[in-house]
Amino acid sequence: MTDWNSEVYLKFASERTQPAIDLARRLTAPAPRRILDLGCGPGNSTVVLKEFFPAAELLGVDNSPAMIEKAKRDHPDLSFRLFDANDSFRALGAGWDVIFSNACLQWVPDHPTLLIKLLDALAENGELAVQIPLQTKAPFHALLHEKATSKQWAPFFPVARKFHILDELEYCELLQTYAGEFSMWETDYFHILESPRAVLEWYRGTGLRPYLNMLPPEKHPEFEQEILSGIESLFPRLSNGSVVFRFPRLFFTARKKA
Secondary structure (H helix, E strand, C coil), X not given: CCCCCHHHHHHHHHHHHHHHXXXXXXXXXXXXXXXXXXXXXCCHHHHHHHHHCCCCEEEEXXXXXXXXXXXXXXXXXXXXXXXXXXCCHHXXXXXXXXXXXXXXXXXXXXXXXXXXXXXXXXXXXXXXXXXXXXXXXXXXXXXXXXXXXXXXXHHHCCCCCCCCCCCHHHHHHHHHHHEEEEEEEXXXXXXXXXXXXXXXXXXXXXCCHHHHHHCCHHHHHHHHHHHHHHHHHHCCECCXXXXXXXXXXXXXXXXXXX
């Protein structure tokens, strides 16, 4: 299991929460009674859902104890519990009017099986809403792969990181087969961060974690410095020195098939 740090993750809370807001706006259910926030992290997406649907019964779930503890501490009025998306959804009960997942499913393998499980856990005419960072299109992940497979660093990473996301046509085929009406779109977010180091700090809360967990602690500064040098040449700068940090994300919503 990846060692998550909720404090690092929330340093960019506004930027990380905006896709959840954009996804919630596309939900078509007028008054869902029960909403599951899958991969809720520290609860920022669950708060968004509460603001959109104040009367709904909400449950935020995540497989990280640190994230769930942070969510419970910061949002005592909401409900959170530990849960791994690889497990059976029967433990959470069936009949969810909305299953919402913002920036979580990229960590979960076997998306064909997973999407069937999610659709099955919906109530009649229930709605699935998903946002997935497009890691295979993200400039940072290309840089990270280049460094991790270099002669210097490859011995520390004997197994290449596997991205679980599918391409857009594969998701369309799955949803066409197993869901009812569905909609899919892609958005590039252009975050303006103060410096290349801020981009590095962003990924310390997400994409860098699996690599840092595999490295001896004494190697962290050296590896991060190489990544930082790559960031400085990878992302464009504005005249005031800030960085234009492009982050592509895939979204889709789908109804349970009647």
